[in-house]
Amino acid sequence: MEAVSQFIQNIPLDLLLIQTVNGIVTGMILALVASGLTLIFGIMDVVNFAHGELFMMGAYLGVLVMATTGSFWLALIIATLMIAILGAALQILTLRPLIGRDPLNTILVTFGLSLILQNFALWEYGPVPRKLPEPITAHFNLFYLQYPWYRIVIAALSAAIIGGFWLYLKYGKFGIWIRATTQDRVMAQAMGIPVPWVYTGVFALGAAMAAASGVLFGPLGSINHTMGLDWVLKAFIVVVVGGMGNLGGSIAAAIFISLLEAYASIWVSPAQAVIVSFIVLILTLLFRPTGLFVATPK
Amino acid sequence: MSAAADISTEPLVRVEDVHTYYGKSHILHGVSLHVGPGEVVGLLGRNGVGKSTTLKTIMGLVQPSHGTVMLDGNAISGLPPHKLAGLGIGYVPEDRRIFRLLTVMENLRVGFDRGGVTEEKRRALLDKAFMYFPRLAERRNQAGGTLSGGEQQMLAIARAMMLEPKIILLDEPTEGLMPRMVSQIRQIIEVLHKEGVAILLVEQNVPLTLEVSQRIYIMEKGSVRHHCAASEIKVDDPVIKQYLGV
Secondary structure, three states, X not given: OHHHXXXXXXXXXXXXXXXXXXXXXXXXXXXXXXXXXXXXXXHHOOOOOOHHHHHHHHHHHHHHHHHHHOOHHHHHHHHHHHHHHHHHHHHHHHHHHHOOOOHHHHHHHHHHHHHHHHHHHHHHHOOOOEOOOOOOOOEEEEOOEEEEHHHHHHHHHHHHHHHHHHHHHHHOHHHHHHHHHHHOXXXXXXXXXXXXXXXXXXXXXXXXXXXXXXXXHHHHOXXXXXXXXXXXXXXXXXXXXXXXXXXXXXXXXXXHHHHHHHHHHHHOOXXXXXXXXXXXXXXXXXXXXXXXXXXXXX | OOOOHHHHOOOOEXXXXXXXXXXXXEEEEEEEEEEOOOOEEEEEOOOXXXXXXXXXXXXXXXXXXXXXXXXXXXXXXXXXXXXXXXXXXEEEOOOOOOOOOOEHHHHHHHHHOOOOOOHHHHHHHHHHHHHHOHHXXXXXXXXXXXXXXXXXXXXXXXXXXXXXXXXXXXXOOOOOOOHHHHHHHHHHHHXXXXXOOEEEXXXXXXXXXXXXXXXXXXXXXXXXXXXXXXXXXXXXOHHHHHHHOO
């Protein structure tokens, strides 16, 4: 008992604060990954198992563009655009023919795509992990830590991308098409909205968001052909906890779960802290299966 | 205005011997009808005789297994609905199908915000909708799902008008509405007619249909059984009793 209270007393406030910053940074990248996933699910009813691989391909393309141009920001933009085009092509070739079929078909297709992309990356780039250098190397003092500015920039950029996307959904012509299609795809068609192309556009947008997060995250870890797996698993948890297809809920859940994991890793190793997200997932499924952050179940 | 006069010129919409299935159930058994440019045509019949399915078939929402649908003399069966909307077919479904989470303005924008429509034209379309339906102007920033049934019906019609259609397929617009709303719907049908928009009107309200239509078709069991000028028939006509009497 004595030891436990001693342990708790020994948690310094600064550590909690550092973990809060860490949690928010990871949460924002996760939110960006999950937004793409939840968008594709919410509008197309497609559970995209290849989302993590689009994230991974984005990171690899980032490495390639970075190597040729030397500019991280150019790499971010080009990789995002290229993966958006890849996403559109994949949707047209594999998912469009399946519109109106059993959802199981789309699960199989996207799972198949994920295997193909993963093994393509292994074949093309080899098993040795790549690195993306941090574009901003400056640090600032956070208590006893030299905290990299780049992490703050990631969080801000992710927030900006999600915010920009939200504004686009709210006010853009294509955004209104997307929302109309989500609510009533038959009537959307009858009002002249080219629904098959809306689906393609949405898939491309989701892929672009995955790629952008892949490049942004690149400098924080190593880039390899399986890097998408961890992220997509966590993104799936976020999407379920936030309420399937609910953009705001996914963002809230991403930050919530990342913060919980960050705090948990004060006590246990980061690898063990992952358990927290599964506990949240199980509790959500048991007690609020429509999602933690859904005001009223649809 | 006689029933025969319109047939001599090419009708705007011609449905010829259309058979439609939902899965295995045979819904339309060879429906043929036509609507001339600017003409209001009533489609009467009891529930479940295939009136709505006829409209859906014209709109491309249901594909006929046999027969053709022509618009301006061109076969349009097989085209996706969004193309047909672009070609000038407006659709106001029975259950209105307002985009519930979109505001009134956004619902309308789905229609007028398309290629080739100038800013000026958009303004004009919107002004017209708000002139005919001042209630919608008041509620322009409200979500479509929060409107009353009558307001939703107005929005559904206004939304279809934003496409500047040549013909509007109007499916039971007065269903479940108060008498005051019904007379508003009647007025708007008359206004659209004056503007030269053709209307294919599916209704249960026989007096209203006879009043606003030039011609009527009566359907039973998935096919057209009677066709005449609206002026030739009265509400208490034996034909009406036979096909529509309860």
